[in-house]
Each structure stands twice: as C-alpha cells, then as structure tokens.
Amino acid sequence: MTPPLPAGPPVDLRSDTVTRPDARMREAMARAEVGDDVLDGDPTMRALEEEVAALLGAEDAVWVPSGSMGNLIALCVHLERGDRFLAPDRAHVLDQEVGTAAWLAGGMPRALPWTAGPGATSPSDVTRAVARGGPYFALRDRLLCLENTHNAAGGTVTTPREHRGLADAAHAAGLLVHLDGARLWNASVALGVPPADLADGADTVQVCLSKGLGAPVGSVLAGDTRFVREARRVRKMLGGGVRQGGVLAAAGLVALERVDRLAEDHEHARLLAAGLADRGWKTDTPQTNIVLLPVDDPPHTVSVLAGHGVLTVPTDTGVRMITHCDVSRRDILRAVEVFPPPPPG
The missing domain is CATH 3.90.1150.10 (Aspartate Aminotransferase, domain 1)
Known part of the structure; x- marks a missing residue:
C-alpha cells in the first residue's frame, strides 16, 4: 500500500532543469532591451553571447534554445554525412538526444569505454579508436565529443589536465573536439578553476544556462568566429532563430552571476x-x-x-x-x- x-x-x-526563475530574474526579463535577433541582432542577446565567449576563452558564441540543439549544431558543422564521431560511453549526445547525431547530423557514433574512471576515457583509447588509412569505403573519423560533467556517470568531473590530454590526442589523430559542457559550471566550481581552463583545447563548447543556474531556457555554443557564423546559419535551419530573444538572454545574464x-x-x-x-x-x-x-x-x-x-x-x-x-x-x-x-x- x-x-x-x-x-x-x-x-x-x-x-x-525543474528550477523556476525567481523575482529578480523575472524583473530582468521584463526590463530587457530587445531587438530582432534574426534580422538586426538583439543587444541583450549579444551581451550574453559575448560574456559567455569570454568566460570560455572563445572568439565568439551564439545563443541556442537548448543544449541538445547546441550539440546538434556543432555536429552538423563538424561532420559530413557518414563521418564517425567518438564519445565516452553513455554520453548525452549518444543516448539522450533522440538520435539526432545520426538522423540530422549524419554522424556514425562510436562509444569509448570508461577506462580512466566513471564517465572517463583515456588519450590512448582515443588514439586506438581512430581509423587510419584503409580503402575509400572505410569509416572516416572526424570528431571527439567530450562531456563535463558526465551526466550518466553521476556528475563526474574531468580536470583541465585530463581534458587537455584527450584534446591533444584527438588533434594529433586529426580529429576536431566538441565539449558538451551542459554542466561545465558545476565542474568549474567543484574543481575551483575557471571554465576556460576546462574548455582549453576544445574547438567548440556548449554550456547550459537552464540547469543549475536557474534560467528558464537557453544554452550557448562557442567557438571561433568562422564556426559561430556557420552555427547561426544551421540554427536557423533547425528553427532556432529567436526574434526578441533578449527577454530570454536577460535571464541568462542573471544566471551567470550565480555560478558560485x-x-x-x-x-x-x-x-x-x-x-x-x-x-x-x-x-x-x-x-x-x-x-x-x-x-x-x-x-x-x-x-x-x-x-x-x-x-x-x-x-x-x-x-x-x-x-x-x-x-x-x-x-x-x-x-x-x-x-x-x-x-x-
């Protein structure tokens, strides 16, 4: 009974993700200066993008409605159809994004074992997993996707040294690196290091504002200027263009004050x-x-x-x-x- x-x-x-914006966040949303982000740009949205880019040590960034869309856009830009991407076993991009990595980005996933602890793979695993040579019809490895913290492993963290080792191994093997940092803020606080230290070596990074930071919606995808330009185009393809998005970005700016x-x-x-x-x-x-x-x-x-x-x-x-x-x-x-x-x- x-x-x-x-x-x-x-x-x-x-x-x-069940958190609700408090009175201060709602007030900031109500007072936000806005514009048409698709046409002329939204000043509050742009302020948020620039602040996150600075925090991550990136050249530029673009707001997206969700972390899953941010990851998908990164895969769409980085991969050509049929390319393989690597990710630690049970990564969110493998198991929790309804297969869009394969369906829309056209990527062939390969899960890497947890040989370096819960949720963690090793640089040698990355090196061994990359296909070298072979006939024209062989799989072509293009990307390593990392996740910090690793959700399915219980919110485990990757240190800056561990992250850099994985990124270096991937680059040495000819791969790009995307970091799913949905809870990168948690890793930063747990380790007592700046978020940029945890993103060092990644070509692109996605961070969420709608989880522990309390914003009602939104993530930010960061990378170099050329990548972000293309990411905006893919965001529009996926229906992620937002008009007066400053109302949402204002919540994100308040959220960033609450990382500690x-x-x-x-x-x-x-x-x-x-x-x-x-x-x-x-x-x-x-x-x-x-x-x-x-x-x-x-x-x-x-x-x-x-x-x-x-x-x-x-x-x-x-x-x-x-x-x-x-x-x-x-x-x-x-x-x-x-x-x-x-x-x-």
Whole structure:
C-alpha cells in the first residue's frame, strides 16, 4: 500500500532543469532591451553571447534554445554525412538526444569505454579508436565529443589536465573536439578553476544556462568566429532563430552571476548521499550535484519514492537524483527522513 504523501510539497530531485526563475530574474526579463535577433541582432542577446565567449576563452558564441540543439549544431558543422564521431560511453549526445547525431547530423557514433574512471576515457583509447588509412569505403573519423560533467556517470568531473590530454590526442589523430559542457559550471566550481581552463583545447563548447543556474531556457555554443557564423546559419535551419530573444538572454545574464552558488548544490548532494548511506543504501559520494542509487527495478523504486514525496528519475541501472537551487538543505533532510529503507538482500 502506498504511504500517504508527507506534509508539504514533494522534494523534486528529478533534474536541475525543474528550477523556476525567481523575482529578480523575472524583473530582468521584463526590463530587457530587445531587438530582432534574426534580422538586426538583439543587444541583450549579444551581451550574453559575448560574456559567455569570454568566460570560455572563445572568439565568439551564439545563443541556442537548448543544449541538445547546441550539440546538434556543432555536429552538423563538424561532420559530413557518414563521418564517425567518438564519445565516452553513455554520453548525452549518444543516448539522450533522440538520435539526432545520426538522423540530422549524419554522424556514425562510436562509444569509448570508461577506462580512466566513471564517465572517463583515456588519450590512448582515443588514439586506438581512430581509423587510419584503409580503402575509400572505410569509416572516416572526424570528431571527439567530450562531456563535463558526465551526466550518466553521476556528475563526474574531468580536470583541465585530463581534458587537455584527450584534446591533444584527438588533434594529433586529426580529429576536431566538441565539449558538451551542459554542466561545465558545476565542474568549474567543484574543481575551483575557471571554465576556460576546462574548455582549453576544445574547438567548440556548449554550456547550459537552464540547469543549475536557474534560467528558464537557453544554452550557448562557442567557438571561433568562422564556426559561430556557420552555427547561426544551421540554427536557423533547425528553427532556432529567436526574434526578441533578449527577454530570454536577460535571464541568462542573471544566471551567470550565480555560478558560485553551485557549491551549495554540491554540498546538498553529499548530504543526501551520506543520509541515504546511513539508512542502508549503497551510493558513492558525488563529485557535483548528481546522486546515483543502484537498484534492481528502477521504475518501481521511482514509483515508491514518489509515494513518499521524493521525485526522482530512473536510469538503466538505478535511480538518479539531482540537487538544485530550488531544493534547500531542509528539503534534503526531509527527503532522507521519508526515504524508505532498501529492500532486503
């Protein structure tokens, strides 16, 4: 029998995308100076693009409605039809973007094993995976896609040295490098290094504003000037042109002021993991804001937890919980308190 819902609203740990813009962000959106971004450019949108480019150490950047579109645009620009791209196993671009890398970008994916830790591949893996020579009908490797933090691995981080080693190996093998930095801000805070250090060596970078930073929508795709010019063209092809986009960009500018507070989300994730461990669950100490709980029947466990007032999502191997700015320390303690004990055995 499902227990009654605890007093108060559910503790929503499904994702850091469920956050809602607060009063200050909404005010900035209402006051935003705007223009037609497709025709003449939008001044607030341009200010956001320039700020993100500077933070990432890139020449230029373009706003896109979603991180998935940003990744897709990068693949469309970098790949020709039939080209192969490499990515760490279970990367978002492989498993969570409904196959657009193959369907629209025309890329042939190859997953690289986690030989350097959860979510991490090694430079030698990259080197070995690249096809060299062969007949004209052989696969042609063109791109390495990295992800920092790695969502499916539990928000694991790649250090600047590790990232640079992978980028150098890819370039030495003749590949371009795209970084899916949807949660690069989390990696930056966790490691205590600037985002540009984590993007060094990548030809293009995508970062999200609508996850832990709390903006209602939007990501930014960065690279050199020539790439961004072509990215704008592909964005229009995909229906991603926005008219008075400054209303949305204003939220992104406020979001960028809140990067440092991600440390609080990381602390709450550790608090959650420790509390669950005390209740008998097996879980690792998270590096950032994602807690993975291995279970035998993820959908059933998600349903049971929802009955206890804790909202989560199933994964292939368990249950995922993500802390964010709309979940307080008190919410985490309440979630731990109502969390049922693990099944016997």
